Amino acid sequence: MTQKLEIIVGAKAMLRSNIDFSKGLFNDSIGHITEIYSPVSDVPFHTFLTYETDISSVRVDFANEGIHIIHPKFVQFPAKFSYGTAERSMLPMVPSCASTVYKMQGSTVDCAVIYLRPKLFAAG
Known part of the structure; x- marks a missing residue:
């Protein structure tokens, strides 16, 4: 099963693995x-890319x-029922245009927009 990866310049993204603590690149770091x-060469693109394989x-x-610069990670692990080795390749980032309160615990932000639902508080 392959997933489609869509990357857009200017998008806010969050790291999902610890890369380098000395540089401050750890899980839940947010950036733009x-x-x-390009996965084939080191030519930068300035717009939008979609890749299903590379x-x-x-x-x-x-x-x-x-x-x-965040590079893709390649992880090998034994396949089910000892059928060899499987490999997973991924960019250790996820879109982060919105975050939950639990995800932002311990983070310092300059400003925040908070949505409180109409039925946030209940009687009693």
């Missing part, structure tokens, strides 16, 4: 994608940590 690199590297601007 500034460039997308995964691009991206340049991300993290507000407090600076600009860093």
Whole structure:
């Protein structure tokens, strides 16, 4: 089963793995994608890319940590029923245009927009 990866320059993205603690690149770090690199060459794209097989590297601007290039991760693990080895390739980032309160715990933000549903508070 393959998933489609859609990357857009300017999108807010969150890291989903620890990459380098010394550079401040750890799980839940949020930044903006500034460039997308072709998976075939190191030519940057400045718009939108969709790949179903190859995964691009991206340049991300993290507000407090600076600009860093995030490369795809390749993980090998034993397949079910000892049928060999399976490999998973992924860009360790997810879109982050909105976050839950639990996801933002411990984060420092400059500003926030909070949506409180009409039925947030109940009687009693």
